[in-house]
């Protein structure tokens with residue numbers, strides 16, 4: 001997100017820490033569980049249908065087709081599905097934070 005200058009400015013204006021604090025406060029207020037997903041989790045470039053992860057996906061690409069299963073994705077809808085799935089997986093395991101860093105390294109061993 002920081003690469004998107006307009007979005008980065010909006011986040012900077014609010015302050016990411018304050019935004020997260022508000023989410024935690026609201027979740028506690030309504031008796032909900034807030035699950036934090038690792039910031040490096042590839043939610044946009046992971047196919048929500050088959051799990052294939054693209055090597056790269058620039059910010060100007062809003063739609064893409066998975067080379068494995070040929071599913072056509074809207075970038076934001078696909079990311080939302082992946083974030084929801086990751087959050088539900090973490091919730092099902094009874095954890096408060098994801099271990100997506102480990103999963104990322106297992107699935108992309110050539111990346112730092």
Ligand SMILES: [Zn+2]
Pocket residue numbers: 047048049050051052066067068069070071
């Ligand atoms: Zn796919």
